[in-house]
Amino acid sequence: MGNEALINGNRASIRLALAQVNPTVGDLAGNRSIILESVQQATNAGADLIVFPEMVLTGYPVEDLALRHSFRKASRLAIAEVADAIGESSNIVAIVGYLDESQSGAPQNAVAIIHRGQIVGRYVKRHLPNYGVFDEFRNFTSGEGTFVLRLNQVDIGVAICEDIWRYEGPIAELAERNIGLLVVPNGSPYERNKDDARSALVKKRAIEVGAPLAYVNMTGGQDDLIFDGDSIVVGADGEIIARAPQFNDGLIVLDIETKAASSAPDLTIDLAVNSAGKAKLAAPGIAPRLSDPAEIWSALVVGLRDYVEKNGFNSVLVGLSGGIDSAVVAAIAADAVGAKRTYGVSMPSKYSSDHSMSDAKDSADRMGLHYSAVHIQPMVDAFLESLGLTGLAEENLQARVRGTTLMGLSNQDGHLVLATGNKSELAVGYSTLYGDAVGGYAPIKDLLKMEVWAIARWRNELAISRGEVPPIPENSISKEPSAELRPDQRDSDSLPDYPTLDRALSIYIDEDGGLEGLLAAGFATDLSMRIIRMVDRAEYKRRQYPPGTKISARAFGKDRRLPITSRWSEGS
Numbered sequence: 180m181g182n183e184a185l186i187n188g189n190r191a192s193i194r195l196a197l198a199q200v201n202p203t204v205g206d207l208a209g210n211r212s213i214i215l216e217s218v219q220q221a222t223n224a225g226a227d228l229i230v231f232p233e234m235v236l237t238g239y240p241v242e243d244l245a246l247r248h249s250f251r252k253a254s255r256l257a258i259a260e261v262a263d264a265i266g267e268s269s270n271i272v273a274i275v276g277y278l279d280e281s282q283s284g285a286p287q288n289a290v291a292i293i294h295r296g297q298i299v300g301r302y303v304k305r306h307l308p309n310y311g312v313f314d315e316f317r318n319f320t321s322g323e324g325t326f327v328l329r330l331n332q333v334d335i336g337v338a339i340c341e342d343i344w345r346y347e348g349p350i351a352e353l354a355e356r357n358i359g360l361l362v363v364p365n366g367s368p369y370e371r372n373k374d375d376a377r378s379a380l381v382k383k384r385a386i387e388v389g390a391p392l393a394y395v396n397m398t399g400g401q402d403d404l405i406f407d408g409d410s411i412v413v414g415a416d417g418e419i420i421a422r423a424p425q426f427n428d429g430l431i432v433l434d435i436e437t438k439a440a441s442s443a444p445d446l447t448i449d450l451a452v453n454s455a456g457k458a459k460l461a462a463p464g465i466a467p468r469l470s471d472p473a474e475i476w477s478a479l480v481v482g483l484r485d486y487v488e489k490n491g492f493n494s495v496l497v498g499l500s501g502g503i504d505s506a507v508v509a510a511i512a513a514d515a516v517g518a519k520r521t522y523g524v525s526m527p528s529k530y531s532s533d534h535s536m537s538d539a540k541d542s543a544d545r546m547g548l549h550y551s552a553v554h555i556q557p558m559v560d561a562f563l564e565s566l567g568l569t570g571l572a573e574e575n576l577q578a579r580v581r582g583t584t585l586m587g588l589s590n591q592d593g594h595l596v597l598a599t600g601n602k603s604e605l606a607v608g609y610s611t612l613y614g615d616a617v618g619g620y621a622p623i624k625d626l627l628k629m630e631v632w633a634i635a636r637w638r639n640e641l642a643i644s645r646g647e648v649p650p651i652p653e654n655s656i657s658k659e660p661s662a663e664l665r666p667d668q669r670d671s672d673s674l675p676d677y678p679t680l681d682r683a684l685s686i687y688i689d690e691d692g693g694l695e696g697l698l699a700a701g702f703a704t705d706l707s708m709r710i711i712r713m714v715d716r717a718e719y720k721r722r723q724y725p726p727g728t729k730i731s732a733r734a735f736g737k738d739r740r741l742p743i744t745s746r747w748s749e750g751s
Contacts, residue, residue: 191332191439193360194460196221196229197431199408199423201399203489204238205250207257211236215264217430218273224432225458227450228272228330230362232397232406233304233339234288236261236277239366239397240404245278245286246318254278258291258298267296270450272330274337276364279303285320290337290364292328292446300446302326304339305349325352329444331451333359333437336388340365343384354388359437361388365396369407369478370732371471377409382417390415391435398428400485403726403737405478412463421463426477433463472637475630475730476511482728483622484515487595496594498585498615499523499550501538503655504599504623507635509542510650511622512597518547522594525552526581528559534654541652555580578614586617595619598725603628605724605735606684607710608717609674616720621727625734627684628677632656675706683710689733694749704750711749719743 198217202210214231221229233239237254244250258277265273272294279289279301292300303322328335336358342349343363353361361384367377377394385392391414398408410423410431421433469477487495495516497509505523512521525539536552543550558580562568568576589596598618600610602625610616623631635656639649660670660677674680686692686700687710697707718741726736733739 189439189441190436191359192434192436193228193330193333193335194224194226194432194434195360195362195393195412196224196226197393197395197410197412197423198229198231198235199395199398199410199427199429199431200232200235201406201428201485202232202235202238202397203399204241204401205244206238207236207253210238211257211261211264214261214273214275218265218269218271220430221432222269222271224430224460226271226432228274228335228362230274230364230393230395231276232395233276233290233364233366234278235364235397236275238401239276239406240401241278243318248284251278251280251284251286255280262291262293262298263296265293265296269295272328272448272450274362274364276339276366281320283320286318287320287322288339289322290339292326292337294448299448300326300328302337302339304342306341306344325349325356327353327356327358327442327444327446329440329442329447331449332439333435334440334442334444335360335362336390336442337361338363340367343380346384346387350384350387356442357438358388358390359439359441360390360435361385361392363392363394365394366406367396367409369405369730371475371730378411378413378419381411382413382419385413385415386417388415391420391437393435395431398426398481400482400489400728402486403482403729403734405482405728405730407474407478407481419465422465424466425469425474426481431463432460434460470637472634473641475626476514476634476638478730479511479622479634479728480515483511483597483620486620487516490595492593492595492619494520494522494592494594496522496524496585496589496592496596498581498596498599499525499539499542500599501525501532501535501542501652501655502658502660503631503635503651504601506538506542506651506655507631507638508597508599508622509548510546510635510638513546513548513650519549521546522549522551522588522592524550524585524588526555526584527552528554528577529556530577534658538652538654538658542650542655545648545652546650553584555584558584575611575614578611582611582614582617589619597622598624598727600624600724601626601628601631602731602735603674603677603680603684605721606688606717607674607680607713608720609670610720610724612720612723616724618725621725624724624727625730627681628660629681675710679706680710683707684714687711687714688739689731691733708750715741715745715748 279287288304336353397406412421523543596618598621
């Protein structure tokens with residue numbers, strides 16, 4: 180039917196644009212430019228309506244910035260400036276997320292409906308999360324009622340993110356209002372397998388409302404959160420019409436046919452646009468889903484890239500041990516910011532094996548990283564002579580000298596130090612404070628050890644398929660893990676084997692299974708209690724670990740926090 184919203188019996192159509200974009204928290208000017216650029220692209224494509232993610236103008240989530248009157252005021256001024264910049268001559272309608280405030284001064288998650296240089300309508304999010312990564316919403320005020328815009332005879336309902344999580348509330352009310360299209364601005368962080376949950380929810384709500392549903396999500400990294408896009412449009416029957424690529428910025432433009440003039444709208448805008456002369460749109464694409472390892476790798480790369488770029492770092496520094504963790508972190512860094520901005524340093528001691536040093540250099544050579552070696556034994560010896568440390572204290576001293584070396588180089592040259600610890604190690608406290616735990620960002624802190632191996636193999640296979648050199652040395656993947664802090668040390672000296680440990684950690688941490696869950700899965704009582712004690716006693720270390728990319732529903736720091744001081748123990 181083209182772009183015009185011509186009524187054909189009781190049917191009408193509208194050309195819709197969804198802006199899957201990457202804002203930065205607090206960058207009102209930069210985000211304004213992203214919005215205006217997308218509006219121009221949508222206008223050029225003949226769109227009637229463009230929808231942006233929630234709070235796109237302020238970036239998301241703003242956390243306690245929402246409590247500052249100055250920030251709320253700046254957001255309100257900025258949304259007026261966006262409307263003014265779109266201008267009276269523009270015929271397109273834009274739905275733009277921003278931070279507003281109630282009459283009492285409480286922050287509100289809102290969208291502005293903009294047309295011809297004016298804010299002509301507003302909707303405030305009704306269902307506010309107050310848990311985990313969105314605990315900030317405890318300070319927000321929710322909206323009331325629903326909002327329906329009639330745009331060229333198509334009645335468009337608006338719901339924001341959690342508004343569609345349950346049928347009661349906005350969804351039930353919009354279903355009663357018999358809308359022709361539902362648009363849903365989102366700021367939905369990435370988690371493994373979340374795309375399946377999203378698509379199932381979107382399909383279900385479209386069927387319940389009896390209208391097509393357009394779900395738009397943002398992209399990019401914000402601190403330890405990743406937004407993967409994955410914007411979706413489904414028909415009233417729940418069938419997918421269009422789906423955007425994961426983790427990529429872009430604009431979806433498509434024509435949607437639906438029922439005409441079906442509701443009693445809160446606002447009516449007649450664009451009076453004829454489609455004659457406008458280019459017919461190609462059928463919208465349905466982007467294929469990434470495989471699990473490809474999805475995880477993309478999230479890790481985007482998370483590190485945006486942490487580096489949005490915080491203004493020029494380069495990153497990785498301590499290369501020759502092991503799997505540092506090799507994977509270096510490969511993520513090279514993909515995220517480029518080999519020329521990635522520096523690797525080997526820091527051998529008297530206990531370092533020849534293969535650790537050669538594997539470290541091999542890792543750097545494969546990717547073309549900057550590489551240097553700093554022999555730490557003279558520094559360790561000086562400490563030992565002064566302090567007389569022995570045993571575990573001597574072992575940890577080596578890690579702390581390495582940590583001091585990395586932070587010294589960071590201080591000198593301005594690098595962002597990347598911590599290389601994984602979730603298995605963090606879970607059981609297998610790390611040294613102020614040693615291998617130093618750094619500004621920890622890319623793999625939410626990956627279990629077995630997952631680190633899995634993505635390493637996948638990344639090498641990808642390189643081979645492209646005719647490239649695999650970035651991760653095979654020896655780093657295949658050799659037994661060791662901290663090399665004493666002669667012939669192996670991780671298995673202190674920990675259960677990683678397949679066993681990771682299965683137990685998945686039950687105890689990700690599933691909150693407790694002792695009963697471990698025993699039900701067949702773990703022996705002694706082993707279960709050993710793992711539980713290690714996990715519970717390591718909370719103080721985890722609290723001091725750098726931020727890192729969240730990819731699971733139970734990431735340390737964001738989703739799972741134990742009391743540091745606690746006398747509760749499983750099995751007591």
